Amino acid sequence: MWYFLAAFRKHPRLQNIIKNRIAILVPAKNESKTIQSLFDSLNKQTYDRSMFDVHVIVEDPIDPTIAIAKKMVNATVHVVLDQTRKGEALDGALKTILKETPNKYNAFIIIDADNLAHPDFILEMNNALASGRQIIVGKKYIKNWESIDRKSRSLVSNCTSLVYTMVDDLGNSHRNLHDIPVSMCGTGMMIRDDVIKDLRGWPYRTLTEDFEVMVDCLLKGYTSLYYKHAIVYTEEAVEHRVSFRRRMRWLTGFTQCNRKYRKAIVRKTFFEGKIVWKNFDFLYSLLPVYIFAGVSLVLGIVGLLAAGAYALFFQPLAWSIFKIALIAMGLVYGVLCLFTLLTLVVDRKVIKMGFWEVIAVIFLNPFILSEFVWIFIRIFTSSSNLDWDNVDRIDYVPKKEK
Known part of the structure; x- marks a missing residue:
């Protein structure tokens, strides 16, 4: 009940007088057919264009995404070979950035190649830094609903899209109020530079590296915030087959994290000094x-x-x-x-x-x-392992082009 009531509370809109320099990280393995819409949205940002750079991460040195990224957003391209997890792609790029320009950026935003960014997305993420929190999670809208092509949506995609509301508004809004680490989503997420330097890159290797970030908030004390004024549009699978496989991948990663970290969280909660009550949300909610x-x-x-x-x-x-x-x-x-x-x-x-x-x-x-x-x-x-791979994308046609 408390989680539900918290969803109706007004989220304060923050203002930041400081313009931080931000790196946009886009894992883009074999995403040349869909990534142009994301680049279009990044070119329309209201945030000072001189204060953010786009870093695109591919696997193949001849990936067509490279030329598109350089032409459309003047991106820095990182080729990370033999990627089997999203975490490997991010880790490779971040290690290069930390080595070559360790003090260039104040924060790093991760956004998936099939997403769109609201025109005020980076501006609001910068505003969110005024909260003093180290990890910021934005609000997820649904990209499928922004397309004029009716084939871009289905009853299945309409149903699965509600998961973001369940996680964020029916979960994270309550966590904000009680200083509980918020549930993470691997897109539309910003991490401050001090966290990246402490991690020395991105050491997460399960299928749901975003869930591992939440675990580190519990174990290492990183602070987090759900900030609903920073909006990204994420894509939902239209076909049930694709949706089922995607959800199976998510829960496989969740299970991997649970097996890997649960004992450490229980030990941290009950056996290292005072009981950490806010960890109960993760363990028992x-x-x-x-x-x-x-x-x-x-x-x-x-x-x-x-x-x-x-x-x-x-x-x-x-x-x-x-x-x-x-x-x-x-x-x-x-x-x-x-x-x-x-x-x-x-x-x-x-x-x-x-x-x-x-x-x-x-x-x-x-x-x-x-x-x-x-x-x-x-x-x-099942004894078979799921891989981190590309899924079928929708044919997105912006409404304004109608």
Whole structure:
């Protein structure tokens, strides 16, 4: 409830009298077909153009992205060979920057090649530095809704786009108020130079390096802030197949981080001096959700199996057990429908869906959310490893070109 109420609080807009020099880092492995829209948005920034530089990171020395980046935004291009993780790409570029120009930048912004930056994005990120926080996470809008091509959106993309509202407005807004490390997203994120120097680059190697940054906030004490006035537009997969694979990659990275760092966080929380209460958000905030969903689903599944068995051998009881199973599963579905509705209400000024799209999302999104259960099962039962690779991109056509 407190998380939900915090979402309606007004976020103060900061002002910074200092113009900081900022590096924009764009991991762009094989992204030549989609990156031009990002460069267009960077060329329209209201922040002083002499105060930020664009650094593009590729893997192949003959990647067409290189010529595009130099022509459109006069970018510095870093060729980082044999990239298997986004963290390797960022680490290679940052190590070069720290070696050649260690004191040139006050902060580094990471933005994905398929994103767009709001015209005031860098300006607001600079303003956010006035907070004194070391890591800033911006607000995510959905790029699909900015395209005039209806093929750029689908019911699946409309559903998965709500995840950003759930993480930021229904989670990070509350964390801001209580000085709890915010949940990170690997795009639209700014890191101050003192953190980068302390890390000596970007040492994160799981599939979700952004989650590792949040862990370091817990373990090393880096401060963070969710600043909703700094806006990027991120792209959501239109096809269910692509969306499922992307979500599986996210949860695989989450599982990797959990296995790698959870013991250290528990030790830091309970056994190194006073109990660190703000770490409970990371350790236990989702526990009630897991218990509720797990118990309800188990009761529903067991009930359905029992009803089937009784239908074969004790038919008079079958219908009663079947109804109990349906009630248990219906309870989960109803709660997820309500949660979806609340999410839509929180971000109602931003979400660009028609009336019938909203109705469809309310009733379909519980199934999309429930897929996370199946994804977890796949992760723990599959021996295959997911790679960091490119996914299918939408055909983005700006509305202004209509």
